[in-house]
Amino acid sequence: GQQVMQIPQYQHVQEGEDFTTYCNSSTTLSNIQWYKQRPGGHPVFLIQLVKSGEVKKQKRLTFQFGEAKKNSSLHITATQTTDVGTYFCAGPSGYALNFGKGTSLLVTP
């Protein structure tokens, strides 16, 4: 079945540094979604990408969907302590979503 892999598993940065997490699928995806989970919280939807090569921005967050629609990335510019959490990508699988294992981001001031 479809596998969604995320790297890195963990990332520790100093506040102000940039951060990138990568998501790779074993199959072509019709779309990809990104979620953020704060420590002790629940996953919250960030964005959905649909088109090949699509790039979307949300303030300091930049999301990209690969040309082949098999990979995606989330880049955070100038991290802040509020960015702490785990970032998940998810690809459609049947009626549901298949989540990557996530990248946990720790930001130290």
Place this chain on the structure above:
Amino acid sequence: DAGITQSPRYKITETGRQVTLMCHQTWSHSYMFWYRQDLGHGLRLIYYSAAADITDKGEVPDGYVVSRSKTENFPLTLESATRSQTSVYFCASSERVRGEAFFGQGTRLTVV
């Protein structure tokens, strides 16, 4: 309040006991899901439902039972709890198939 709510938030149970986790949503979303979250495994799908009385297995369904007699409720039952079912359980709903998922706050279950 509108949204998706799970109960209880925390539960400790003994091995072999039956336990039911509740999930209620007020949006009338057709699709509902149960995921479990464990360190090193991310979110894994247990069961999903496409509508009332329509349910199907996900990636890790063994030891779990679901029902959906009403659109708004999707309870998850552990028939005979085992220590390996200690986890955080998230219920989610979606308006569209494979669309944006809205998650409940989770139930932290410990089986001793």
